[in-house]
Amino acid sequence: xxxxxxxxxxxxxxxxxVPMSKDIRTKYSFTMKDPRHQQIVDKAYLDSNGTxxxxxxxxxHPQAIPIPSHIDYQDWQRCLKxxxxxxxxxIIIGLEQIKIVIYxxxxxxxxxxxxxxxxx
Numbered sequence: 001x002x003x004x005x006x007x008x009x010x011x012x013x014x015x016x017x018v019p020m021s022k023d024i025r026t027k028y029s030f031t032m033k034d035p036r037h038q039q040i041v042d043k044a045y046l047d048s049n050g051t052x053x054x055x056x057x058x059x060x061h062p063q064a065i066p067i068p069s070h071i072d073y074q075d076w077q078r079c080l081k082x083x084x085x086x087x088x089x090x091i092i093i094g095l096e097q098i099k100i101v102i103y104x105x106x107x108x109x110x111x112x113x114x115x116x117x118x119x120x
Contacts, residue, residue, distance in 0.1 A: 001044045002055045004086075013055055013089065015044065029071075030059050056089035066094035068101065076103065 002013040019025055020034035044052040057079060061067070068076075068090075076090050080103055092099040100111040 058091035060093040064096040066092040
């Protein structure tokens with residue numbers, strides 16, 4: 001969740017949810033099942049008078065340089081259909097790189113970062 005500064009067109013990711021008890025996690029997959037994720041988004045929206053909004057999803061890959069899978073792209077398309085009014089961020093945490101893909105102006109834009117501090 002986060003905010004958008006419309007004057008500068010900058011986004012601020014303020015918080016994220018983490019895996020919860022009803023989610024399904026394996027080394028190679030994650031399925032968000034816990035309803036508390038949506039409850040947290042709804043509460044942030046209400047508490048901020050509508051300025052803190054859903055900005056996208058994140059997950060990890062057990063790869064040095066994460067490559068979005070077909071399943072990732074399918075999930076991203078579902079997120080975009082539910083949120084057609086905004087740009088969304090899709091983040092994959094790899095072992096050596098953080099893959100940041102932004103959907104903006106009807107296309108995916110890669111803004112990945114190398115992880116310099118391995119202690120993160």
